[in-house]
Amino acid sequence: MKNIAKNLRHLRNLKDLTQEQFADDIEVSRSRIGSYEEGRSEPSIETLIIISSYFNLPIDVLVKNDLTAAEDASFIEIGNQRILFPITVDGENEDLIEVIPVKASAGYLRGYADPEYIEHLDKIKLPFLPTGKHRAFPIKGDSMLPVKSGSYIVAKFIEDIHDLKSGRTYIVITLNDGIVYKRIYNEIEEKRALKLVSDNKKYDPYYIYANEVLELWEFTCSINTQEYDENELKLSSIINMFNDLGVELKALKRIMN
Numbered sequence: 001m002k003n004i005a006k007n008l009r010h011l012r013n014l015k016d017l018t019q020e021q022f023a024d025d026i027e028v029s030r031s032r033i034g035s036y037e038e039g040r041s042e043p044s045i046e047t048l049i050i051i052s053s054y055f056n057l058p059i060d061v062l063v064k065n066d067l068t069a070a071e072d073a074s075f076i077e078i079g080n081q082r083i084l085f086p087i088t089v090d091g092e093n094e095d096l097i098e099v100i101p102v103k104a105s106a107g108y109l110r111g112y113a114d115p116e117y118i119e120h121l122d123k124i125k126l127p128f129l130p131t132g133k134h135r136a137f138p139i140k141g142d143s144m145l146p147v148k149s150g151s152y153i154v155a156k157f158i159e160d161i162h163d164l165k166s167g168r169t170y171i172v173i174t175l176n177d178g179i180v181y182k183r184i185y186n187e188i189e190e191k192r193a194l195k196l197v198s199d200n201k202k203y204d205p206y207y208i209y210a211n212e213v214l215e216l217w218e219f220t221c222s223i224n225t226q227e228y229d230e231n232e233l234k235l236s237s238i239i240n241m242f243n244d245l246g247v248e249l250k251a252l253k254r255i256m257n
Contacts, residue, residue, distance in 0.1 A: 003066050005039040010068045011055055012037075026050050096123040097154060100179070102138040109178055109214075126154065129220060133157040136223070137171045137179055143198035144169070144181050151224045153181055155217030161210055162188070165218075172196065173215035174208055181219075 012022045012033075019037070023030040028047065035041040043051060052059045061067075098121040100108050124136065136152045147153070155171045158164065166185045172194070173179055182196040193207040 007067045009037040097134045097136050099136040143200050143203045145200045153222050154220045156220050158216040169219040171217040174212050
């Protein structure tokens with residue numbers, strides 16, 4: 001259990017706990033915590049179960065994985081478990097972004113909870129990003145114009161769905177819809193659901209229940225893989241204008257009827 005000592009120390013620091021506070025929380029002595037963190041002794045199975053429950057992490061994750069690369073407490077919900085994915089860093093200790101390739105995007109639902117799958121994804125470095133865990137997702141279709149099909153959305157992992165800010169755009173991972181990029185409105189209190197809205201108004205909004213959300217990632221930036229030409233930009237603006245006009249006319253018709 002060579003990872004236990006450094007993992008315990010790191011997880012405790014992520015929670016801003018002193019050894020004494022941590023010891024009080026799990027009802028052991030401070031000296032025993034010091035002994036664990038210094039590698040002079042190892043926790044018993046009973047103590048590992050308590051520590052596992054305290055950090056909401058499976059025991060095998062605590063024992064088998066080096067968690068010290070994580071720079072904040074970014075957890076991913078899997079059922080009633082929360083799995084910590086360390087932030088990937090390069091040799092200069094700079095954050096790297098995992099890129100979900102287009103051909104493998106369908107497999108992300110099977111692999112998002114598998115550290116080995118994540119580890120083998122291609123990675124890029126964007127030094128201007130804010131702190132936090134980021135990942136790049138491929139976009140298909142025209143529902144979020146002017147973001148083109150084939151672009152990538154770089155987004156920051158949101159640990160708690162209640163931190164969602166209505167009206168902003170997010171990558172949402174759901175069991176039924178896979179990877180979608182939408183403008184989201186938080187209606188959890190009223191409907192226990194999120195309202196997903198496309199910027200292209202020819203697509204109708206729809207709802208997904210909050211408990212169907214596997215992952216939530218907030219937009220940071222987009223990477224276009226194709227250049228827009230002048231005519232295409234003008235056409236996109238015209239399409240959006242007529243789409244907006246059509247929505248307004250439908251609403252007016254309902255009022256008059």
